[in-house]
Amino acid sequence: MTPGRLVVLELSRMEATHLAGLVTQFAELLDETGEGLPDDPAVLRLVPDAYADDAEAAREFRGLTQRELLERRSADAGAVLATLAEAVDLSVDGNDPADSEAALVETTLIRLGPDDLQAWLRTLAAVRLVLASRLGITHEDDHVDDDPRFGVYDWIGYRLDGLVRAADGDD
Amino acid sequence: MAPAIAPERAEEIDLGTTLDPHRPWQTVVWNDPVNLMSYVAHVFREYFGFSRDRAELLMLAVHHEGHAVVAEGAREQMELHARAMHDYGLWATVREAPR
Numbered sequence: 001m002t003p004g005r006l007v008v009l010e011l012s013r014m015e016a017t018h019l020a021g022l023v024t025q026f027a028e029l030l031d032e033t034g035e036g037l038p039d040d041p042a043v044l045r046l047v048p049d050a051y052a053d054d055a056e057a058a059r060e061f062r063g064l065t066q067r068e069l070l071e072r073r074s075a076d077a078g079a080v081l082a083t084l085a086e087a088v089d090l091s092v093d094g095n096d097p098a099d100s101e102a103a104l105v106e107t108t109l110i111r112l113g114p115d116d117l118q119a120w121l122r123t124l125a126a127v128r129l130v131l132a133s134r135l136g137i138t139h140e141d142d143h144v145d146d147d148p149r150f151g152v153y154d155w156i157g158y159r160l161d162g163l164v165r166a167a168d169g170d171d
Numbered sequence: 172m173a174p175a176i177a178p179e180r181a182e183e184i185d186l187g188t189t190l191d192p193h194r195p196w197q198t199v200v201w202n203d204p205v206n207l208m209s210y211v212a213h214v215f216r217e218y219f220g221f222s223r224d225r226a227e228l229l230m231l232a233v234h235h236e237g238h239a240v241v242a243e244g245a246r247e248q249m250e251l252h253a254r255a256m257h258d259y260g261l262w263a264t265v266r267e268a269p270r
Binding site for chain 1: 204205206207209210213216217223250253254257258259260262263264265266
């Protein structure tokens with residue numbers, strides 16, 4: 001790992017827009033979560049019991065940590081959306097539909113400093129956990145090739161893996 | 172970054188029988204079908220400051236054995252580690268070291 005390294009991510013505007021939509025939904029899910037044991041299994045996966053065999057200790061740990069953890073998740077999601085904002089903004093090209101279409105396939109560069117990179121890594125990993133919960137993935141081999149939602153899941157995994165490699169300096 | 176005990180050492184301790192009532196506590200990371208192997212190894216390097224090789228071995232232990240002890244020590248410290256692992260989306264628990 002190289003501290004202070006700047007990672008440049010290449011995304012089409014369409015990809016950036018899609019990703020911003022997913023992260024926005026993720027942030028909304030976090031905002032809707034209150035105190036206590038979450039009802040939603042996808043959220044529960046983000047704040048799992050820290051004690052497997054001690055319900056009292058698990059509850060106490062949750063009481064002390066859950067709110068802050070979800071707030072850090074929201075802050076991470078906010079940082080990701082902030083770095084995506086420029087790539088998603090199509091207003092510069094006016095109202096001609098042909099211009100908008102061309103703009104969507106245009107490639108944009110997103111520059112991530114160390115803090116933003118960590119926010120991206122944690123957020124993409126968490127979005128995958130939520131998607132996996134929605135898709136009912138309980139084994140590594142669970143995959144429905146013609147279900148487009150698995151395409152989204154794979155795509156986030158591909159982007160996460162690329163960022164991990166960049167963060168670790170494998171390229 | 173807090174120092175952590177290597178899994179090899181944790182296993183040595185597991186094998187020992189002791190009458191000491193003050194058993195150490197452990198942070199355990201469990202395998203899940205979602206987190207990428209590259210990401211889990213990255214988290215171990217990033218958070219614990221492990222070498223690439225050590226992080227890879229620990230990640231493989233989680234993957235193949237279903238879980239691995241990533242740290243051992245005082246309970247409060249193990250809770251901090253578990254909280255940090257949860258921040259990264261890893262499934263971690265705290266326990267007293269098995270006898």
